[in-house]
Amino acid sequence: MAQIFISYRREDSPEAAGRIYDRLKSHFGEKQVFFDIDSIPPGIDFRDYISESVSKCDVLIVIIGERWFARDDNGVSRLEDPSDFVRIEIEAALKRGIPVIPVPVGKAKEPAEAELPTNIKDLHYRNSSEVRSGTSFEGHIQRLIDGIENATNEVLTPHKLEDVEEREEKYSEKRKSGKWKVLLGIVLAISVAVFAVWSFYQNDSKPDKSAAARATEATKVVEDTRNNEELPLKELYIRTSKDSPRVAVGEKATLYVTVKDKEGMVIEDATVLISSGGGKFLESDNTTYDPATRLHGPYSVSGKTKQNGVFTSWWVCKPCAKAYVMTVTVSKEGYKNKKSELTVNIK
Incomplete structure (x- = not known):
């Protein structure tokens, strides 16, 4: 199961980091999310200790707030210090080649390449997943969870x-x-x-x-x-994903729902129902539509998973809201009905 390491500065974004940690812990399980290095044993090289902690993880989440660079009185960023904890964490993850996801919070933006030390410049090229507060939080945090699952091929959560x-x-x-x-x-x-x-x-x-x-x-x-003598119903596990993190108004989005059992085996012929509350579902990938006209209805689509356990659908919208949190319901004889969500963000 995927191990998630959250990198953040306590003086920069403790509240946002704590909130994100709570949601990831709730979804993946407490044992799967590494949040804090509370104490490093005396006499231990903290660089080795941090590197070893990161080496046990499959994905690094870098939370970036407005004070993430934490410049000193001379305007020099703490990232320029080779002994900076955050820099060591990012360096270790990049060297291992594991997914590194920058997560801008508050009003912060993803750092430019010129702002980063040579050893962690690659962070600029890692696709970010912002998590803002307010009404956007739920959609953003779901997108981050989807990104982690896609990056680690995680389907079944350990807890x-x-x-x-x-x-x-x-x-x-x-x-x-x-x-x-x-x-x-x-x-x-x-x-x-x-x-x-x-x-x-x-x-x-x-x-x-x-x-x-x-x-x-x-x-x-x-x-x-x-x-x-009724046999118990088995559990279904759902993984939702899409071909693009964001779609433009009038742009077609391809949606995927993967259904598996407890052992991770794909489930064929499971019934999938997706309800969007807006936009328009297309009958197939080849269905034509006019992006210049109003696109609305049907607001739901249903079908069966194929041999690979995947159900695919296509959806467009015009006009559009900022994001759509779609309800995904899966049913299969001998299994408990399962519900999930799929968030589509609009550019």
Whole structure:
């Protein structure tokens, strides 16, 4: 499972970093998100300690606030100091070649290449994912989560897997208990049937309707017991993505919904329903439309996942809101219905 390292300056953006950490922790699980180096053991080279911590992660999130450069009295950025914690974290991640996602917060912008030391200039070329406060926060944080999942090919979140495993354990106990109920029901049915046959021959070979009725009831007991032995519904896992982080007004967006099971195996023929609340869903990638006209309705689309477990749809809008948070619902016989969201940001 993906390990996420959050790099930030405490004097720059502690509140934004804390809020982002809470959402990532909620989605991926607390054990998967590394937030703070609270204490470095005495006598340990902090450069090695930080590098080792970053080496255990699969993606680095660099939170950039308005004071991220933290210049001294002479106007020199702290990033110019080779011993700067943030610089060491970024250097270590870039050397390992893992995804590094700049996350501008507040009014900050992504740093220009000229503002960065030579060893971390590549940060300028890493695609950023801004997270602003206010009404934009939910859409931005979902886009960041999507970006992390896309960068790490993460589908199943570990804390959800732990919950599923715990439930499977409970269901296993129920199944064992249910099997004993069925066995007892069969024994009871056999006993009643034997009694019915004995009663039949004890009445001068005249059919004893009450005995036959009792035999029928015994058979029904077995059937009811079997019917009551319901197997638990399995869990579905959804991953939503799109071909572009932002689309322009009148520009077609390709949306993907990938469905898998607990073991990460793709699910074919799952029913997917996407509702946008605006814009227009297209029947296929080849469907023509006039981007100069008003594009509205239908506001939802449904279909089945293919052999690769993916359902693909196409959507456009004009006029457009700043962002659309679409509802994704997936259903499949033998599985619990699953809901998720897919955010499409507009340029």
